[in-house]
Amino acid sequence: MTSQFYSRYIPPLSNATAPEAASRPSKKRKLSKSITTFVPSQEKGPVTKRIAQDAVAPDQEALLSTKQDYVADGQAFPLRSPHQAVLSKYEEAKRQSAEKLRKSSAIEENSIDVQYDHMDTEPHGLESLPQPVETHELPKISMVSALPEWLRSATHVSSASTVPFNSLSINEKTATSLQEAGYEIAFAIQAAILPMLLPGPEHYHGDICISAATGSGKTLAYALPIVESLRDKPVTKLRGLIVVPTRELISQVKETFDLCNGGSGLKIGTAVGSKTLRDEQAMLVEEGQRYDPEAYRAEKKKEIDEDEELMDWDFEKRFGPKDEIELLYNHVVEYTSKVDILICTPGRLVEHVEYTTGFTLEHVQWLVIDEADRLLDESFQQWIDVLLPGLEYLPPLDPIQQRIADAFHTLRRREVQKIILSATMTRDISKLTALKLRRPKLVVLEGMSQHKPKDGNELPWAESTERVELPTTLEEFGVKVSKSNEKPLYLIQLLESQQGSVSDKANVKPIKAQESPDGKDTSSDESASQQANSGGAGTVPDSIALSSTHRTLIFTKTNEHATRLARLISLLRPTWAAKIATLTKSTTSASGLKALSAFRKCKLSILVASDRASRGLDIPHLDHVISYDMPSNLTSYIHRVGRTARAGKAGRATTLIADNEARWFWNDIARSEKVGRGEGRKVARIAMKLEIGEEERRLYQEALEKLGGETQGRHE
Numbered sequence: 174m175t176s177q178f179y180s181r182y183i184p185p186l187s188n189a190t191a192p193e194a195a196s197r198p199s200k201k202r203k204l205s206k207s208i209t210t211f212v213p214s215q216e217k218g219p220v221t222k223r224i225a226q227d228a229v230a231p232d233q234e235a236l237l238s239t240k241q242d243y244v245a246d247g248q249a250f251p252l253r254s255p256h257q258a259v260l261s262k263y264e265e266a267k268r269q270s271a272e273k274l275r276k277s278s279a280i281e282e283n284s285i286d287v288q289y290d291h292m293d294t295e296p297h298g299l300e301s302l303p304q305p306v307e308t309h310e311l312p313k314i315s316m317v318s319a320l321p322e323w324l325r326s327a328t329h330v331s332s333a334s335t336v337p338f339n340s341l342s343i344n345e346k347t348a349t350s351l352q353e354a355g356y357e358i359a360f361a362i363q364a365a366i367l368p369m370l371l372p373g374p375e376h377y378h379g380d381i382c383i384s385a386a387t388g389s390g391k392t393l394a395y396a397l398p399i400v401e402s403l404r405d406k407p408v409t410k411l412r413g414l415i416v417v418p419t420r421e422l423i424s425q426v427k428e429t430f431d432l433c434n435g436g437s438g439l440k441i442g443t444a445v446g447s448k449t450l451r452d453e454q455a456m457l458v459e460e461g462q463r464y465d466p467e468a469y470r471a472e473k474k475k476e477i478d479e480d481e482e483l484m485d486w487d488f489e490k491r492f493g494p495k496d497e498i499e500l501l502y503n504h505v506v507e508y509t510s511k512v513d514i515l516i517c518t519p520g521r522l523v524e525h526v527e528y529t530t531g532f533t534l535e536h537v538q539w540l541v542i543d544e545a546d547r548l549l550d551e552s553f554q555q556w557i558d559v560l561l562p563g564l565e566y567l568p569p570l571d572p573i574q575q576r577i578a579d580a581f582h583t584l585r586r587r588e589v590q591k592i593i594l595s596a597t598m599t600r601d602i603s604k605l606t607a608l609k610l611r612r613p614k615l616v617v618l619e620g621m622s623q624h625k626p627k628d629g630n631e632l633p634w635a636e637s638t639e640r641v642e643l644p645t646t647l648e649e650f651g652v653k654v655s656k657s658n659e660k661p662l663y664l665i666q667l668l669e670s671q672q673g674s675v676s677d678k679a680n681v682k683p684i685k686a687q688e689s690p691d692g693k694d695t696s697s698d699e700s701a702s703q704q705a706n707s708g709g710a711g712t713v714p715d716s717i718a719l720s721s722t723h724r725t726l727i728f729t730k731t732n733e734h735a736t737r738l739a740r741l742i743s744l745l746r747p748t749w750a751a752k753i754a755t756l757t758k759s760t761t762s763a764s765g766l767k768a769l770s771a772f773r774k775c776k777l778s779i780l781v782a783s784d785r786a787s788r789g790l791d792i793p794h795l796d797h798v799i800s801y802d803m804p805s806n807l808t809s810y811i812h813r814v815g816r817t818a819r820a821g822k823a824g825r826a827t828t829l830i831a832d833n834e835a836r837w838f839w840n841d842i843a844r845s846e847k848v849g850r851g852e853g854r855k856v857a858r859i860a861m862k863l864e865i866g867e868e869e870r871r872l873y874q875e876a877l878e879k880l881g882g883e884t885q886g887r888h889e
């Protein structure tokens with residue numbers, strides 16, 4: 174309405190029609206400039222007046238056009254100041270532009286009318302337009318201060334604080350079996366955790382999260398107290414539940430439990446998924462019968478339930494026919510657990526909770542989640558949502574117990590001791606909250622390195638809990654690969670370099686990283702290649718045999734890459750073929766375990782694996798980990814290299830770095846402030862000059878073609 178009103182009354186700009194023009198909301202107002210003019214006043218002394226070019230009242234305009242007087246508060250004042258000349262020029266310019274505007278307005282009049290009909294504009298005076306309220310930037314909150322108190326105030330354990338096992342209150346039989354296995358001294362994380370979990374004055378009443386480097390002995394830190402607490406239980410019930418991410422880890426964790434179990438008679442079971450569910454069910458739950466006339470009568474009443482029939486039908490379809498047991502008169506079926514402790518993957522656990530009749534979590538007292546960050550990252554059939562209700566479930570009391578409970582207002586609550594562990598423990602509170610931890614405590618194993626950020630200040634104590642520690646005995650190297658299509662040849666040369674006697678042929682030489690005062694690594698490719706040994710064999714070194722004691726674990730980015738790389742190595746070095754195996758997600762459980770076992774026993778020298786093998790695997794005396802493909806992130810790097818240099822032993826980790834990966838690797842891995850390394854340790858650059866002759870190159874091409882043909886054949 175307003176705009177229509179204005180459009181109808183907008184006259185062409187002229188002195189005579191100036192009143193309407195002055196009050197019309199002009200599109201050009203946006204462009205208007207304010208001019209401050211100094212005007213002397215006879216009565217009040219000098220006054221300052223603002224003139225808006227397009228908002229001049231008609232009477233003012235008329236006066237202004239005389240170039241003699243000026244208007245203030247509706248009154249005309251003669252201009253007498255020394256600025257008169259300047260003002261006159263301004264007035265002349267203004268007059269000319271008003272003239273121009275009038276002409277163009279006359280032409281555009283109609284169209285302006287149309288535009289104004291549709292414009293929702295409001296008249297506006299000279300007062301300043303409302304501006305957005307100035308906001309003050311909120312003070313930055315550090316990530317650490319946003320964490321709950323228990324995550325900020327972790328208990329820090331020095332890696333030097335080890336104690337003999339016999340100083341801890343553990344059973345004599347357990348101590349003996351540990352001693353027989355060569356375990357005399359409890360590692361630092363064990364020395365810290367065992368008193369918190371074993372009965373005694375230092376026992377901690379609450380859940381414990383543990384962040385400690387790879388190979389620091391976390392498995393024993395939880396296995397030992399669980400066995401100690403359950404060893405005297407007269408009846409077998411499922412009381413301990415250990416959840417790990419992979420099948421390979423299950424058998425490894427079981428070995429540690431077996432070690433602690435010496436003479437306790439506890440039954441330790443596993444749910445791996447390598448057997449059929451039905452076979453596994455038979456191993457976990459015993460079906461028997463109990464004399465109970467009352468329950469028998471109740472059972473009879475609810476027989477032939479349609480829902481039950483449907484459930485049974487579904488069950489049989491999926492798992493095969495159910496074994497029916499012949500029930501004696503006045504007897505009911507009774508299920509009992511065949512295991513005290515169960516080690517399982519989350520997927521298999523969910524299947525047993527959902528489909529195994531008689532499988533119950535109602536007696537579980539210990540829950541361990543190993544490699545917690547990985548398990549919490551992946552939902553695995555919402556395993557936590559299936560698990561936790563089972564751990565919170567309270568069986569109904571019999572009438573007498575119920576009356577006593579009511580009389581004393583007893584609050585019934587399950588107290589399951591939860592232990593959450595990882596070398597790269599998550600501080601993601603949303604993930605940890607899902608575990609419903611009770612009075613949680615975070616225990617962090619510190620490295621030997623005293624971390625100092627680049628500015629020389631000590632990190633705030635809490636912030637350092639974000640760091641991950643690498644084993645202090647680990648040596649790390651980075652090898653630049655100039656041409657990524659020759660990466661397999663670099664790998665072969667690297668593998669040959671470690672076979673003792675041939676090391677001098679391999680043309681490998683560590684380069685001391687040259688650190689500039691600002692911490693930047695200045696060692697260039699040029700300097701690297703200059704320092705490299707220029708000699709080389711230049712022929713096909715097919716006579717080089719793999720050392721029978723030296724083992725290398727090679728990581729690739731996918732299962733497919735691992736399989737192809739293992740095959741390519743075999744094609745390039747046929748004499749090695751019998752000493753190479755792969756471990757990937759697609760490897761069957763049985764063959765994976767077989768390969769691992771052979772690798773552990775040094776029957777295999779090279780294991781090519783995907784990241785499936787990067788978590789938790791313990792291969793004693795593994796010499797070398799090679800990241801053939803770059804790890805996807807820092808966490809993955811930490812776990813990969815952590816397969817070596819375990820339990821205080823020496824170990825090496827080498828990463829092959831393509832040109833486009835170099836910046837990320839050196840900045841985010843090698844020089845990351847989030848990583849704690851042993852005193853004075855840093856990732857060393859290795860200059861490796863590829864020394865291959867024409868014959869080797871030809872063989873390489875042939876091998877690639879053969880591999881390509883095989884892969885194609887597989888996909889056809």
Ligand SMILES: Nc1ncnc2c1ncn2[C@@H]1O[C@H](COP(=O)(O)OP(=O)(O)OP(=O)(O)O)[C@@H](O)[C@H]1O
Nearest residue numbers: 356358359360387388389390391392596789791820
């Ligand atoms: N007190 C000890 N004395 C000697 N060896 C030990 C002791 N405790 C553990 N070990 C050995 O140390 C190795 C590493 O232990 P473990 O696998 O528990 O490490 P971890 O901290 O769980 O590592 P990761 O984070 O990689 O899973 C194993 O070979 C184990 O047998």
